[in-house]
Amino acid sequence: MYNVSIIGASGYTGAQLVQLVQQHPELVLKGTYVSSNSADAHKSIGELHGNLAHVDATLLPINDEVLETLANSVDFIFLATPHEASHDWMPILTSGSAKVLDLSGAFRLKDTQVFEDFYGFPHLQKDSLEQAVYGLAEWYCSDIQPAKIIAVPGCYPTASLTALKPLCENQLLDKAVRPVINAVSGVSGAGRKANLTTSFFEVSLHAYGVLGHRHTPEIEAYLGTPVIFTPHLGNFKRGILATITVKVKPGIKQVQLDEVYKAAYADKPIVRLRNSFPKIDDVAHTPFVDLHWKLDEASGYAVITSAIDNVMKGAASQAIQCVNIMTKQPVETGLVL
Numbered sequence: 001m002y003n004v005s006i007i008g009a010s011g012y013t014g015a016q017l018v019q020l021v022q023q024h025p026e027l028v029l030k031g032t033y034v035s036s037n038s039a040d041a042h043k044s045i046g047e048l049h050g051n052l053a054h055v056d057a058t059l060l061p062i063n064d065e066v067l068e069t070l071a072n073s074v075d076f077i078f079l080a081t082p083h084e085a086s087h088d089w090m091p092i093l094t095s096g097s098a099k100v101l102d103l104s105g106a107f108r109l110k111d112t113q114v115f116e117d118f119y120g121f122p123h124l125q126k127d128s129l130e131q132a133v134y135g136l137a138e139w140y141c142s143d144i145q146p147a148k149i150i151a152v153p154g155c156y157p158t159a160s161l162t163a164l165k166p167l168c169e170n171q172l173l174d175k176a177v178r179p180v181i182n183a184v185s186g187v188s189g190a191g192r193k194a195n196l197t198t199s200f201f202e203v204s205l206h207a208y209g210v211l212g213h214r215h216t217p218e219i220e221a222y223l224g225t226p227v228i229f230t231p232h233l234g235n236f237k238r239g240i241l242a243t244i245t246v247k248v249k250p251g252i253k254q255v256q257l258d259e260v261y262k263a264a265y266a267d268k269p270i271v272r273l274r275n276s277f278p279k280i281d282d283v284a285h286t287p288f289v290d291l292h293w294k295l296d297e298a299s300g301y302a303v304i305t306s307a308i309d310n311v312m313k314g315a316a317s318q319a320i321q322c323v324n325i326m327t328k329q330p331v332e333t334g335l336v337l
């Protein structure tokens, strides 16, 4: 059995982690934490998230002493915290035997200048950044297994990279034409804190972060090619549907695309290759990525759609997949019942 603690447990991804840890056969929940002056300190998790009313977990305020103790008292620490908090706390949390899975974007980009440009603050944790491994579970398994720090991918990059990497890795894309990713996310992607943009009355369907979202450099870094990425906010709670247009090299046939997807995900139970274009409802509350694609052989343009639950595969269940890899258990342990 492995002991785990969750920092940022009152938020959407943190609460999802609480649920996943509770249902995991090999994980024991040792502590749930919020920020030092959180309005939710000392509440039970069930007071905030009714679906966890049966869980005996109190949200405790974090401080330097607790951070230091955690570094040596549990096997895994999940950081479901803002980028800045993850950035600041990583050295202390990794000073002992614990391994850390960070759901924020603080350790995903290796280029510190790009990081500063997109995140708005300088990266000062060079050693931790060097150690961090990108936790896209289906693609970086051998790096994830021995890692001390996992940078769990962002939600849009997870949907986008899962769809695009089989084509890129097999050199099927026409390099002259950038993949165009249009993705719609539910409001839980913006976190739990009250916000006018995500309030029930305001939310509709609109593009945001156009030609400047921080997930563009993340997708490009792990795909190895530039993309056009446009996120949209939709009026639903959870899930992401990414519709991706690519141009493949001349002469490529639909059957070749079918083969590369089948080969890439043959032994990957979390990725489901569908016979029709997936819906968000197919994956909401699940750890799956659903993919479907279609090529117009005459023009060479293909459309791929990728559906995930942003809180699950886009954050919490992907972190659990990484723990399963690190502890040499089947990747779907505790996730697919």
Ligand SMILES: NC(=O)C1=CN([C@@H]2O[C@H](COP(=O)(O)OP(=O)(O)OC[C@H]3O[C@@H](n4cnc5c(N)ncnc54)[C@H](OP(=O)(O)O)[C@@H]3O)[C@@H](O)[C@H]2O)C=CC1
Residues within 6 Å of the ligand: 007, 008, 009, 010, 011, 012, 013, 014, 033, 034, 035, 036, 037, 038, 039, 040, 041, 079, 080, 081, 082, 083, 085, 103, 104, 105, 153, 154, 155, 188, 189, 190, 191, 192, 193, 310, 311, 314, 315
């Ligand atoms: N929502 C999603 O779909 C995804 C989110 N992420 C990333 O995961 C992280 C968590 O996201 P999400 O769960 O949505 O966020 P929420 O806003 O829902 O929750 C954030 C959590 O962190 C705590 N917190 C806030 N400020 C601080 C601070 N300064 N120090 C310590 N704890 C703090 C909050 O509690 P309190 O303020 O009471 O202390 C809360 O528990 C973020 O980095 C986000 O970018 C990644 C992929 C997907």
Ligand SMILES: CC(=O)N[C@@H](CCC(=O)OP(=O)(O)O)C(=O)O
Residues within 6 Å of the ligand: 103, 104, 105, 153, 154, 155, 156, 185, 186, 187, 188, 189, 190, 191, 231, 233, 314
């Ligand atoms: C709908 C919405 O607002 N989504 C978030 C992405 C959530 C996510 O993946 O977060 P990190 O990369 O920050 O970890 C956004 O666009 O900022």
